[in-house]
Amino acid sequence: MEGAFCSWMILGLAVMIGVGAPGAEAARAFFVFGDSLVDNGNNNYLATTARADSPPYGIDYPSHRPTGRFSNGLNIPDLISEAIGSEPTLPYLDPELNGENLLVGANFASAGIGILNDTGVQFINIIRIPQQLQFFQQYQQRVAALVGVEQAQQLVNNALVLITLGGNDFVNNYYLVPFSARSRQFSLPDYVVYLISEYRKILARLYELGARRVLVTGTGPLGCVPAELAQRSRNGECVPELQRAAALFNPQLIQMLNGLNDEIGSDVFVAANAQQMSLDFINSPQRYGFVTSKVACCGQGPYNGLGLCTVASNLCPNRDIYAFWDPFHPSERASRLIVRQILTGDTKYMNPMNLSTIMALDSRT
Numbered sequence: 001m002e003g004a005f006c007s008w009m010i011l012g013l014a015v016m017i018g019v020g021a022p023g024a025e026a027a028r029a030f031f032v033f034g035d036s037l038v039d040n041g042n043n044n045y046l047a048t049t050a051r052a053d054s055p056p057y058g059i060d061y062p063s064h065r066p067t068g069r070f071s072n073g074l075n076i077p078d079l080i081s082e083a084i085g086s087e088p089t090l091p092y093l094d095p096e097l098n099g100e101n102l103l104v105g106a107n108f109a110s111a112g113i114g115i116l117n118d119t120g121v122q123f124i125n126i127i128r129i130p131q132q133l134q135f136f137q138q139y140q141q142r143v144a145a146l147v148g149v150e151q152a153q154q155l156v157n158n159a160l161v162l163i164t165l166g167g168n169d170f171v172n173n174y175y176l177v178p179f180s181a182r183s184r185q186f187s188l189p190d191y192v193v194y195l196i197s198e199y200r201k202i203l204a205r206l207y208e209l210g211a212r213r214v215l216v217t218g219t220g221p222l223g224c225v226p227a228e229l230a231q232r233s234r235n236g237e238c239v240p241e242l243q244r245a246a247a248l249f250n251p252q253l254i255q256m257l258n259g260l261n262d263e264i265g266s267d268v269f270v271a272a273n274a275q276q277m278s279l280d281f282i283n284s285p286q287r288y289g290f291v292t293s294k295v296a297c298c299g300q301g302p303y304n305g306l307g308l309c310t311v312a313s314n315l316c317p318n319r320d321i322y323a324f325w326d327p328f329h330p331s332e333r334a335s336r337l338i339v340r341q342i343l344t345g346d347t348k349y350m351n352p353m354n355l356s357t358i359m360a361l362d363s364r365t
């Protein structure tokens, strides 16, 4: 009872502030870093083969046109923006990202990149993570020129941040070719330790640049994506070696985040267990309204898992009943299931807390 009364008071206060200072309570800014799972179209502006700017990508997007998102419709950052009441973030390289639009935040992600600089070299011109962080710095200078240094700092400190990295360090590096340089250099367990130590530096830098609430997704079940089923699976089972990689990486990621939080003395970094979230619907597709979690909606070959999704590919008529849109990426409906767990999932999915708890906490300060 007392709790309920208290939240009414807070709600009342928020409304009063909103009325008293029109325009001052713009929605929270949102920043996105990472790979194709969260790229909103930066690669459209680059000379790279890692792109999603032609049909049938975007077939279920509001415009029904490709945007550079690796989805039939909305992707995970869009759905998080929706949840926090913000506009979708524009890609940092989008010429429309200027003036007031800057205050919504920005998306720095670039398909093909990883934790390591040598991940995704075959995609040539992509925005690797040191460059994404440099753009974040440049962004802050641009916002400071617009609203002043102090306001810009506050906007960044109050923002929500999402970072999604790691999958490509396995798929597009360690396991890209047999006897890859990294696989000759490291055993899998040693490689994971190295990745985590490099990831830690990236996150520490993000904190240094002002990020104070950062959702960090682990890797999904790498061995279960249609691309891997097509190339390495005998009978449609998830590929054990890639599953082992994800099983090593994800718990160590949580440990590392806990360590960073302890050092900082605050829950800045929040782990989203993307592997568990995805395994739920991969293991029981029917329970979640999917006809299959093995066959991609768009593609060709076994499981529609070979090559790229193009106009020449097989295309399913109803994207909502497929867990995978293309050989690597979830459909919008699968992304909605993931974001629902990010929002309200318990500690099996979110550590140390979910996004609705974060929003409740942060609205009080």
Ligand SMILES: *[C@@H]1O[C@H](CO)[C@@H](O)[C@H](O)[C@H]1NC(C)=O
Binding pocket: 116, 117, 130, 131, 198
């Ligand atoms: C990655 O490249 C950046 C420069 O672009 C460099 O500062 C950084 O040390 C490199 N990281 C590693 C692990 O080599």
Ligand SMILES: *[C@@H]1O[C@H](CO)[C@@H](O)[C@H](O)[C@H]1NC(C)=O
Binding pocket: 343, 344, 345, 346, 347, 350, 352, 353, 354, 356, 357
């Ligand atoms: C997550 O969100 C729900 C409600 O939205 C809440 O009841 C629950 O306790 C939260 N879980 C954690 C671990 O924060």
